[in-house]
Amino acid sequence: MTDTRTINPTVERPHAGMDGGLPLLVLPFLLGGGIFAFSQTMPVIGVALVLLFLLISAGFYSLQPNEAYAITLFGSYVGTDRKTGLRWILFWYGRKKISLRVRNVTSETLKVNDKRGNPIEIAANIVWRVKDSAQALFDVDDYVAFVNIQIETGLREVASHYAYDHAEEGEPTLRAHAEEVGDRLQKDLQQRCNVAGVAIDEAHLMHLAYAPEIAGSMLKRQQAEAVLAARRTIVAGAVDMVESALGQLSERGVVTLDDERRASMVSNLLVVLCADREAQPVVNTGTLYG
Secondary structure, three states, X not given: OOOHHHOOOOOOOEOOOEEOHHHHHHHHHHHHHHHHHHHOOOHHHHHHHHHHHHHHHOOEEEEOOOEEEEEEEOOEEEEEEOOOEEEEOOOOOEEEEEEOOOEEEEOOOEEEEOOOOOEEEEEEEEEEEEOOHHHHHHOOOOHHHHHHHXXXXXHHHHHOOOEOOOOOOOOOEXXXXXXXXXXXXXXXXXXXXXXXXXXXXXXXXXXXXXXHHHHHHHHHHHHHHHHHHHHHHHHHHHHHHHHHHHHHXXXXXXXXXXXXXXXXXXXXXXXXXXXXXXXOOOOOOOOOOO
């Protein structure tokens, strides 16, 4: 891979043509003078005026907001005109239009491996614009294709630094920390696209999923973890309720429990509170000790 830091960047500099109003006003006089010269049998003057009319006409160009023209002279970059409206420059200057408008690109869905090596599908939405017309036109072959390739490369690179989910404690994941991942992707793309004179304004993940070949297994894993988490919550709540019940019974003197009776009550209460099904009442006509 070529180290783009060794490229001597072309820096945009202003080079304004002139307002096209005055040359536009001159054109009718040149054309009229040429016609008059031909009618008065002065062909040399007529040809000269018509030729001057054509040369001046060749120097007109127009710019809309957020557009620019890069001006060149015999292959050398001269400057960039960003002034809107009808513009004019000497005909021997070359001109190349470039859009400075914001562009919104959604990448193709890529199949990559996350930090743990799990195959995942990922896509991102990137908002970018040209900030330096000279670099965009003269430092890369095709700046649009260049940005698209860098988006794919940067997305693969960033995805490899994060687990999809279930990371180590405190470690960010693609699923739970999409904003942080987007910020890192934006910074990475900005560094990659500086050589093309492109500014990356926003980067957000648009699609994130396990690859089809492991999606079923990962879904079962997520369901199992959800069940375990629910069980932990139920057990913790049940323990608190049993502790509260025993404490209130002792404080109010409702019943005096020895260790064995206390253990039996705790067991029965936990079974009732943690069971998946409703408890079935049983009438005990005997005693705890038979």
